[in-house]
Amino acid sequence: MSNRVVQGRMVTPETLAELVEGERPMEAEDIEDADRDCPDCGGDVLSVGYMPSVTEFVTAYKCQDCDWGETDR
Numbered sequence: 452m453s454n455r456v457v458q459g460r461m462v463t464p465e466t467l468a469e470l471v472e473g474e475r476p477m478e479a480e481d482i483e484d485a486d487r488d489c490p491d492c493g494g495d496v497l498s499v500g501y502m503p504s505v506t507e508f509v510t511a512y513k514c515q516d517c518d519w520g521e522t523d524r
């Protein structure tokens with residue numbers, strides 16, 4: 452299962468990456484549960500690896516419950 456619920460909305464790997472990146476990635480891997488809690492609200496954090504361009508691979512982390520998100524750049 453690759454679709455998950457974030458802040459009450461169903462997201463795909465691509466739309467989850469877009470939430471953090473601000474632009475839709477070229478490619479995205481499956482969404483995974485990150486082994487960490489949100490620093491803002493303590494909620495569950497998801498991770499998704501994606502390619503914003505052909506030369507870059509980034510992992511995004513996004514809280515399921517609030518606006519918090521970051522990348523590993």
Ligand SMILES: [Zn+2]
Binds near residue numbers: 489493494515518519
């Ligand atoms: Zn949060």
